[in-house]
Amino acid sequence: MSEAKSAESRPYHHGDLRRALVDAARRLLEAEGPSALSLRAVAREAGVSPAAPYHHFKDKAELLDAVAHEGWEMLQLAMLDAKARTQGREQLTALGISYVCFARDNPALYRVMYDAARDKEALPMDVEDANPENGNAYCMVRDTLIEHGADPSAETHLELATVAAWCAAHGLAEMAGFKQFEHLKAELGGERQFLDAVFNHMGLFPKDHDGC
Amino acid sequence: MSEAKSAESRPYHHGDLRRALVDAARRLLEAEGPSALSLRAVAREAGVSPAAPYHHFKDKAELLDAVAHEGWEMLQLAMLDAKARTQGREQLTALGISYVCFARDNPALYRVMYDAARDKEALPMDVEDANPENGNAYCMVRDTLIEHGADPSAETHLELATVAAWCAAHGLAEMAGFKQFEHLKAELGGERQFLDAVFNHMGLFPKDHDGC
DNA sequence: TTTCATATCTAAGCGCTGTACAGATGCCAT
DNA sequence: ATGGCATCTGTACAGCGCTTAGATATGAAA
Structure with missing residues (x-):
């Protein structure tokens, strides 16, 4: 499951975090169901900090909209x-x-x-x-x-x-x-x-x- | 809205808290929508502590089931x-x-x-x-x-x-x-x-x- | 009437959540 | 080379569901 690359291989700037977040969300959704789909869990799955998604989505609802x-x-x-x-x-x-x-x-x-x-x-x-x-x-x-x-x-x-x-x-x-x-x-x-x-x-x- | 009776008028034992909680939940649901329907908010609306509902419902889902x-x-x-x-x-x-x-x-x-x-x-x-x-x-x-x-x-x-x-x-x-x-x-x-x-x-x- | 088991409630606290903010970091145009 | 800017981290806060320990009231037994 966990997509978090090792610290050295992942650059500070992600590349396409938006894409990665939506993918992580869909992976979580399939694996754990809708109730496990928290913003923080998605960020974890994508290997970034809990605040990172806010640079790509206004709030949780907007991430779910993308999914x-x-x-x-x-x-x-x-x-x-x-x-x-x-x-x-x-x-x-x-x-x-x-x-x-x-x-x-x-x-x-x-x-x-x-x-x-x-x-x-x-x-x-x-x-x-x-x-x-x-x-x-x-x-x-x-x-x-x-x-x-x-x-x-x-x-x-x-x-x-x-x-x-x-x-x-x-x-x-x-x-x-x-x-x-x-x-x-x-x-x-x-x-x-x-x-x-x-x-x-x-x-x-x-x-x-x-x-x- | 708030149903919390003044401290003196409400006995320690509520009487029928289960009923009161379901009513409070329905009041909240109508007034604030589904997203506002937290267990704690329902307890507040009914004028009891956040833990009180657990003596009448196994968990939040069971309260929602009753509603x-x-x-x-x-x-x-x-x-x-x-x-x-x-x-x-x-x-x-x-x-x-x-x-x-x-x-x-x-x-x-x-x-x-x-x-x-x-x-x-x-x-x-x-x-x-x-x-x-x-x-x-x-x-x-x-x-x-x-x-x-x-x-x-x-x-x-x-x-x-x-x-x-x-x-x-x-x-x-x-x-x-x-x-x-x-x-x-x-x-x-x-x-x-x-x-x-x-x-x-x-x-x-x-x-x-x-x-x- | 006193006693006591039991049902019901409160207080405090744990780990989680969504979200805000300040600061660190790295890319790009000048 | 430098400075602006987008992007990311770290930290923090209030609110959440839920647990535990202890306080309180009730009703039945003595």
């Missing part, structure tokens, strides 16, 4: 990948599945992401991929809805559909972590079947397909 | 009331609306409730009304689904529907607090219309009705 930001980038990449691996209507479900799986595989990070979001009462819409055409994860959902038949000119209705899909994914991401639903997963033959079933239960797809 | 428990009771009452005030299919939407409104009106409490749930990776299913026939809020949703046409013998499918409904409500409760959806609410003519629209977008109702 959360990288979380949203990771989520976006996961969703981008899931979309690329599927075709047709399955793409929307695939987006949802990849969202929930990200939350399952990075529970501490997911919590930091939404704690920050709740504090500022906003989802971070400014997270962008290297290729800005991809937009952020939220826009990806909206674009995918359009690709599969949603009417882009009905802006209000389209945004409503996007919100509904996002709600479903986030809600399911939190519920799927609860123990009382374990038996449901088992009965349905696994987690994947469970997620599919719940998503299918919610009418999130554009309503342009044949019949009911 | 959360009362939150689930309140939520249950709100949903019970919402169901009583409506009829027919509107009952399900009414349950969802009352859920989201509870989260909107008690954001700090709602956060404490789910923080505790995430920590123990389980929703508290043991919260009961004075009338135990009502069961808890989660069961209420399931029962309401049955009343409106869901097949109670298809247990797995029924539970799936309940999970989907709960996911939708929780997801929407969190999203509805975010600023970027303000304009959507405005365009739809108010919060109530927004919530209705999102719920309607998700096919959460039993599928026994006419046509598509």
Whole structure:
């Protein structure tokens, strides 16, 4: 774990302490969970004094914001990948599945992401991929809805559909972590079947397909 | 705010300090938000020493559990009331609306409730009304689904529907607090219309009705 | 009525936290 | 070479969760 280089090898000026601090925070988060993520512990892990982080972040919340930001980038990449691996209507479900799986595989990070979001009462819409055409994860959902038949000119209705899909994914991401639903997963033959079933239960797809 | 009675009026033995501590915690939570909810602050608010709470709660988490428990009771009452005030299919939407409104009106409490749930990776299913026939809020949703046409013998499918409904409500409760959806609410003519629209977008109702 | 075990509270203190501030250090432009 | 500036250290403070030892009140037994 401990990244602290020996005193002689580490120069007084760190090089890129900001980067090192965010990395240290993510290492701690994964290893010890959210409750172990103190500013001082992060500084220790990075091998600097407790006051050093304040030259790169206004306060602890700003450090956590940086960690959360990288979380949203990771989520976006996961969703981008899931979309690329599927075709047709399955793409929307695939987006949802990849969202929930990200939350399952990075529970501490997911919590930091939404704690920050709740504090500022906003989802971070400014997270962008290297290729800005991809937009952020939220826009990806909206674009995918359009690709599969949603009417882009009905802006209000389209945004409503996007919100509904996002709600479903986030809600399911939190519920799927609860123990009382374990038996449901088992009965349905696994987690994947469970997620599919719940998503299918919610009418999130554009309503342009044949019949009911 | 401060509940600390003058030294002479307050006996050495408090009477019901446990009750007083939970009340003090809820007062603090409402007035100052979740971040101000320290054990010491609660003890101060209740007018006792910082160590006193430890005779009634194992640790801070157990105090927060007690606060959360009362939150689930309140939520249950709100949903019970919402169901009583409506009829027919509107009952399900009414349950969802009352859920989201509870989260909107008690954001700090709602956060404490789910923080505790995430920590123990389980929703508290043991919260009961004075009338135990009502069961808890989660069961209420399931029962309401049955009343409106869901097949109670298809247990797995029924539970799936309940999970989907709960996911939708929780997801929407969190999203509805975010600023970027303000304009959507405005365009739809108010919060109530927004919530209705999102719920309607998700096919959460039993599928026994006419046509598509 | 006195006695005493027990439940409840206080006082003091430990190690931790986030944050502030003064000063040391090293890089860069002059 | 020098001086300004960003960066880092050392130290300090108040507040935190929690522990321990001891004070105090209550209710049951004698």
